[in-house]
Amino acid sequence: MSRFARRLEEESKIPTVGASGINVVKFKDYELKYSNGMPIRYVAFPFPVAGQPKSVHKAYVEGKDLLGGKPMMQAIIEALTKPLTDEEKKSGIPPEGAPQPRLLKPDTEANLQRLFKEKEWTDFNPIILPTEERVAAMLKATSHKPNEAVSKMGSRELTVEKAAAIAVMAGAKPEYFPTMLAVLTQAASFGNSTSSMASMIVVNGPIRKQLGMNSGTGVMSPYSEPNSVIGRAFALAGKIMGDLRLKETVYTSIGNNLQYNNVCVAENEEELPQGWEPLSVELGYKRTDNVVSIGTGWSYISSVGEAQLNHPPHMMFRDYMRSLAGMGATIIMDPTVAGLLRDAHGFKTKAELSEWLSKNVEVAAATYWGNGVNATASSPMAFQGLEPFATWQKVPPETLIKPFTNAKAIQFVVAGGKIQTTWFATDFRLGRGILIDSWK
Amino acid sequence: MKNKILIGSSLIVLIALICIAIAPSATGQAGADKACDERLLNVLNPSISTKMVARVPLAPRADTLEGKTIYMVDLQWGGPEAAYSVFEEMQGWFARNMPSVKTEVRRSKGGWMGGDDPELRKEIIGKKAAGVIVGIGG
Numbered sequence: 001m002s003r004f005a006r007r008l009e010e011e012s013k014i015p016t017v018g019a020s021g022i023n024v025v026k027f028k029d030y031e032l033k034y035s036n037g038m039p040i041r042y043v044a045f046p047f048p049v050a051g052q053p054k055s056v057h058k059a060y061v062e063g064k065d066l067l068g069g070k071p072m073m074q075a076i077i078e079a080l081t082k083p084l085t086d087e088e089k090k091s092g093i094p095p096e097g098a099p100q101p102r103l104l105k106p107d108t109e110a111n112l113q114r115l116f117k118e119k120e121w122t123d124f125n126p127i128i129l130p131t132e133e134r135v136a137a138m139l140k141a142t143s144h145k146p147n148e149a150v151s152k153m154g155s156r157e158l159t160v161e162k163a164a165a166i167a168v169m170a171g172a173k174p175e176y177f178p179t180m181l182a183v184l185t186q187a188a189s190f191g192n193s194t195s196s197m198a199s200m201i202v203v204n205g206p207i208r209k210q211l212g213m214n215s216g217t218g219v220m221s222p223y224s225e226p227n228s229v230i231g232r233a234f235a236l237a238g239k240i241m242g243d244l245r246l247k248e249t250v251y252t253s254i255g256n257n258l259q260y261n262n263v264c265v266a267e268n269e270e271e272l273p274q275g276w277e278p279l280s281v282e283l284g285y286k287r288t289d290n291v292v293s294i295g296t297g298w299s300y301i302s303s304v305g306e307a308q309l310n311h312p313p314h315m316m317f318r319d320y321m322r323s324l325a326g327m328g329a330t331i332i333m334d335p336t337v338a339g340l341l342r343d344a345h346g347f348k349t350k351a352e353l354s355e356w357l358s359k360n361v362e363v364a365a366a367t368y369w370g371n372g373v374n375a376t377a378s379s380p381m382a383f384q385g386l387e388p389f390a391t392w393q394k395v396p397p398e399t400l401i402k403p404f405t406n407a408k409a410i411q412f413v414v415a416g417g418k419i420q421t422t423w424f425a426t427d428f429r430l431g432r433g434i435l436i437d438s439w440k
Numbered sequence: 441m442k443n444k445i446l447i448g449s450s451l452i453v454l455i456a457l458i459c460i461a462i463a464p465s466a467t468g469q470a471g472a473d474k475a476c477d478e479r480l481l482n483v484l485n486p487s488i489s490t491k492m493v494a495r496v497p498l499a500p501r502a503d504t505l506e507g508k509t510i511y512m513v514d515l516q517w518g519g520p521e522a523a524y525s526v527f528e529e530m531q532g533w534f535a536r537n538m539p540s541v542k543t544e545v546r547r548s549k550g551g552w553m554g555g556d557d558p559e560l561r562k563e564i565i566g567k568k569a570a571g572v573i574v575g576i577g578g
Contacts, residue, residue: 001515001552001574001575001577003556004513004515004548004550004556004574005572005574006496007556007561008499008561008564008572009496009498009499010496010499012499012561012564012565013499013500014499014564014565014569014570014571014572015498015499015500015501015502015570015571015572016499016571016572016573016574017571017572017573017574018574018575019526019573019574019575019576020575020576020577020578021576021577021578022578023578024577024578025578033492033493034490034491034492034493035493036493037493037494037495037496038495038496038497038498039495039498040498041498045526045576045578047578048578049522049523049526049576049577049578050517050518050519050522050523050576050577050578051518051522054525054529057523057525057526057528057529058525058529060526060529061526061529061530061533062529062533073530073533073537076530076573077505080501080502080505080510080570080571080573081501081502081503081504081505081571082501083500083501084497084498084500084501088497088498089497089498090495090497091494091495091496091497092494092495093492093493093494093495094492094494094495096491096492099489100485100487100488100489101485102484102485103482103483103484103485104482104483104484104485106480106481106482107480107481108477108478108479108480108481109477109479109481110477112481112483116486119487121486121487129481129483130483130484130486131481131482131483131484132482132483132484135484154490154493155489155490155491155493156488156489156490157488158488161484162484162486162488165483165484165485165486166486169486236486240486240487240488241488243488243490369519372518372519375516375518375519375522376516376517376518376519376551376552376553377551377553379516379519379520379551380516380548380549380550380551380553382520383516383520383547383549383551384549393520
């Protein structure tokens with residue numbers, strides 16, 4: 001909204017006013033300072049706006065602007081006609097504030113622990129304070145220079161040294177650090193959406209064993225130090241990188257509990273059925289490469305019970321995937337499930353299973369468009385006449401459509417201890433993978 | 441008898457003296473803990489500086505919208521019908537209260553996430569719009 005408005009104001013000198021629910025507009029001051037730079041005039045409706053009946057929309061227009069308290073239409077007209085204030089005429093780069101000091105003021109353990117919590121640099125579990133000695137030890141695990149950038153978001157830059165401090169805070173051993181650096185190249189993508197986004201971290205390659213990562217029994221439970229700490233570091237880095245502070249910048253309405261560990265797992269490559277390759281190989285790497293793949297998503301559904309002959313796992317995957325948004329899917333399955341799918345049901349490769357699911361998952365068009373993220377992301381494509389979205393928007397709401405149009409967006413991770421034929425269906429879409437060794 | 445009492449008492453005192461000698465000093469341990477707790481630590485600052493972006497001024501405003509054209513652009517948060525009727529209501533308000541203001545309602549092809557719609561911007565510029573209401577998120 002602000003980008004569209006700014007373009008008209010700046011390039012074409014056309015006045016604009018941004019109109020949104022108060023849940024979005026209340027972050028305008030932070031956006032002005034650190035993102036947009038233009039003091040767009042806004043009016044705020046009560047939240048929610050989207051999806052409300054016409055009678056509510058009528059009441060909103062006849063009601064008051066929640067920002068200034070004036071009648072809404074008066075506020076809109078004034079935003080388009082009132083002369084600019086001195087503040088609104090300003091241009092140029094504001095005077096730069098003092099940069100953050102490299103070291104904090106020396107203090108006691110108790111006071112520093114309290115400070116770290118107050119500043120929201122933690123996940124509110126105890127952290128290891130990043131003393132100079134501990135950070136120096138962590139930095140020895142990489143050949144990259146301390147002031148080298150790992151990740152950037154606008155003017156915010158996560159350096160190798162900052163990443164080392166965060167690794168110490170999370171409780172990491174130095175040998176975890178290259179893997180953490182590879183993960184933290186994505187720190188800027190930690191979820192801050194009004195919806196409940198979260199991340200997933202999957203590690204492949206010999207490094208799993210070298211670090212003692214868990215890919216077997218209890219792989220998704222708190223039974224492994226590297227799984228726990230690597231996942232935790234992403235949460236800490238994501239908060240710090242995004243300057244995510246509860247009352248200032250966070251706008252995720254419910255949040256997502258997965259953010260504490262970001263589903264950090266290692267794939268059980270040793271137990272893959274013949275013909276089923278590790279995720280990293282599916283992404284184009286060699287089995288000997290050490291790779292970490294990061295994904296984002298929202299949903300995470302357990303199989304609950306074990307596989308049944310009359311309705312085998314791939315049919316259950318199909319059924320459960322009807323609940324996912326349709327942008328992508330990652331299924332985490334125990335090796336026994338992968339074995340069944342290959343040997344009893346003929347899926348000789350992961351790709352064959354992806355193809356089958358792409359062709360067989362069907363939902364009503366109304367269900368697809370009933371998901372707000374689909375409605376926001378895909379409607380413009382329908383509006384532009386792009387297929388299949390254009391057709392999906394025109395068909396009767398009960399028409400069945402196949403939302404997983406891209407089979408490659410359906411991925412599989414085999415992990416678990418071969419104790420039960422269970423699995424999770426998630427809507428996480430894993431990225432292209434990052435080579436860990438490049439961060440050694 | 442007196443000798444037995446004397447020997448017994450002496451033994452008790454001797455044992456007590458030995459215990460006091462080998463027991464850790466309660467005062468010493470607490471003192472060491474306190475010193476440790478009060479030790480000042482040098483730690484790295486994990487936070488990251490954010491630079492403020494360059495300021496860009498708003499466009500000048502006209503005195504009035506009377507006799508002019510304004511556009512209302514729906515960025516389709518939540519889909520094409522999610523908030524469109526808000527714009528229709530606003531259009532109705534102008535028709536009743538400021539009938540000299542011409543209003544045009546459009547949906548942006550760029551949507552909320554893509555944002556831009558070059559054709560729509562061209563149309564807005566071509567019509568010399570006096571203002572644009574853009575929204576509606578939330």
